Amino acid sequence: MSLSASLPDLVAALPTGMVVTDADILAGYRQDRAQDPAAGTPAALVRPTTTAEVQTTLRWCAAHAVPLVTRGAGTSLSGGSTAVDGALVLSTERMRGLSIDSATRTATVQPGLLNAEVKAAAAEHGLWYPPDPSSFEICSIGGNVATNAGGLCCVKYGVTADYVLGLEVVLADGRAVRLGGKQIKDSAGLSLTRLFVGSEGVLGVVTEVTLRLLPPQPSACTVVGIFPSVSAASAAVLAVTEQIRPAMLEFMDAVSLNAVEDLLHMGLPRDAAALLIGQSDASGAAGQAEVALMQQVFESHGATEVFATDDPAEGEAFAAARRAAIPAVEKLGSLLLEDVGVPLPALPALIEGVAAISDTQRVTIAVVAHAGDGNTHPLIVFDPADADQTQRAQLAFGQVMDLAIALDGTITGEHGVGRLKKGWLPDQVGADVMQMTAAIKAALDPDGLLNPGVIL
Ligand SMILES: Cc1cc2nc3c(=O)[nH]c(=O)nc-3n(C[C@H](O)[C@H](O)[C@H](O)COP(=O)(O)OP(=O)(O)OC[C@H]3O[C@@H](n4cnc5c(N)ncnc54)[C@H](O)[C@@H]3O)c2cc1C
Structure with missing residues (x-):
């Protein structure tokens, strides 16, 4: 049966208006933030509000062999929520339930809530949800779980996986399973909760998440260093992380600094080669010692200017500047967005190697980094109207x-x-791990309907 012949069954099985086929609306669900020009055109969009509606949708997909692309807020930078021709896009944007349990210090949420909304709800109960992707105001918790999102404070507080205690997942055949729960420790069986964190929508649809919350973050002191070279700044990162675990240690190069200054006009140093933003939220003497250490390390690594502030608003202004880097660099042209990470001692080699690739391929590459994690975002800028430059940008990407x-x-x-990035995954993990990945995918999604083309 063709899709158009079977779609009325899905329309009839779901509340009125939940299935959308209007081409203008569908156009907004083709691409994610990676803006892949090869994005497909979906056949229809479903915006469920309950787990049961997700189950109905997946049962229909299984019955009619229709591929399904799960979409949170569409801020993926790797094409994870890009549509596929003829697929059903399942958007979680209307799955917005939330409850906070102060006794267990957990939040149980539907996947469509934004990260910022979970943080705000936790704060109302005097609690804190730490993971803070730069996109925290615009990305969903379901997307964070599916990508194992990181962020700025993750250098000290860990990534999304460190906060996911339990999940409800709808499988490809429409069954809903519960994994984990509100308990902090759980060794019962395989770590399937962990398997679904970072599974990018290829194993099932996450319909509920139970998150661990912490007491509020103590107020932080911020140390900013302005460096004459990227190598001096990256050496300073190593010298800091060898000695302490800061609450934030972010890197911006000259291209990103200037792009952010063009956008925000906040007086960032346009002639700096690199900027480091460090934070300590340790209390009392320990905090003072961490701030003093970062100042001393920045100075001894050649920073031309170093300053520290305990004013939260001033510190937040620098963090906001760093968070604005991707939108700011997007204004310079089309982007190929990297997310490469290395063990910390290799960070200088990575940053210098990216500069060499930029020279060889004659393309601008802005670099921002969650430097304390060794996780960098080289942003390759190109003009899609220039075929030669586009080809060089793609070479640089690889x-x-x-x-x-x-x-x-x-x-x-x-x-x-x-x-x-899937073309490079086998080179990183090897044939045996790819085979294992394919076996897990085949066990949970034998017809390959969930987010086809992602990871594998
Ligand atoms: C300006 C900017 C800054 C960013 N900074 C960071 C950063 O600091 N750290 C970071 O980690 N990321 C960052 N990102 C990337 C992005 O915001 C994250 O990957 C985020 O986790 C994606 O969430 P989303 O709701 O937009 O997911 P989407 O883009 O909609 O989807 C992402 C992936 O998750 C899957 N998915 C979504 N919801 C579900 C679900 N309920 N069940 C199963 N699969 C699902 C999708 O199929 C897709 O594979 C940034 C993005 C932007 C635009």
């Missing part, structure tokens, strides 16, 4: 990932493989 693999690192620290 070479940056090859470099990270050669340095024993990863092609993606937090954005996921998506559709855009």
Whole structure:
């Protein structure tokens, strides 16, 4: 039966208006933030509000062999939520339930809530949800779980996986399973909760998440260093992380600094080669010692200016500048967005290697980094109207990932493989791991309907 012949069954099985086929609306669900020009055109969009509606949708997909692309807020930078021709897009944007349990210090949420909304709800109960992707105001918790999102404070507080205690997942055949729960420790059976974190929508649809919350973050002191070279700044990162675990240690190069200054006009140093933003939220003497250490390390590594502030608003202004880097660099042209990470001692080699690739391929590459994690975002800028430059940008895209693999690192620290980086995954993990990945996929999604083209 053709899709158009079977779609009325789905329309009839779901509340009125939940299935959308209007081409203008569907156009908004083709691409994610990676803006892949090869994005397909979906056949229809479903915006469920309950787990039961997700189950109905997946049962219909299974019965009619229709591929399904799960979409949170569409901020993926790796093409993970890009549509496929003829697919059904399942958007979680209307799955917005939330409850906070102060006794267990957990939040149980539907996947469509934004990260910022979960943080705000936790704060109302005097609690804190730490993972803070730069996109925290615009990305969903379901997307964060599916990509194992990181962020700025993750250098000290860990990534999304460190906060997911339980999940409800709808499988490809429409069954809903519960994994984990509100308990902090759980050794019962295989770690299937962990398997679904970072699974990028290829194993099932996450319909509910139970998150661990912490007491509020103590107020932080911020240390900013302005450096005459990227190598001095990256050496300073190593000198800091060898001695302490800061609450944030972020890197911006000259291209990203200037792009952010063009956007925000906040007086960033346009002539700096690199800027480091460090934070300590340790209390009392320990905090003072961490701030003093970062100041001393920045100075001894040649920073031309170093200053520290305990004013939260001033510190937040620098963090906001760093978070604005991707939107700011997007204004320079089309982007190929990297997310490569390496063990910390290899960070200088990665940053210098990216500069060499930029020279060889004659393309601008802005670099921002969650430097304390060794996780960098080289942003390759190109003009899609210039075929030669586009080809050089694509070569650079591959070479940056090859470099990270050669340095024993990863092609993606937090954005996921998506559709855009899967060509490099076998080089990183090897044939046996790819086979294992394919076997898990086949066991849970034998017809290959869930997010086809992602990871595998
Ligand atoms: C300006 C900017 C800054 C960013 N900074 C960071 C950063 O600091 N750290 C970071 O980690 N990321 C960052 N990102 C990337 C992006 O925001 C994250 O990958 C985020 O986790 C994606 O969430 P989303 O809701 O937009 O997911 P989407 O883009 O909609 O989907 C992402 C992936 O998750 C899958 N998915 C979504 N919801 C579900 C679900 N309920 N069940 C199963 N699969 C699902 C999709 O199929 C897709 O594979 C940034 C993006 C932008 C635009």
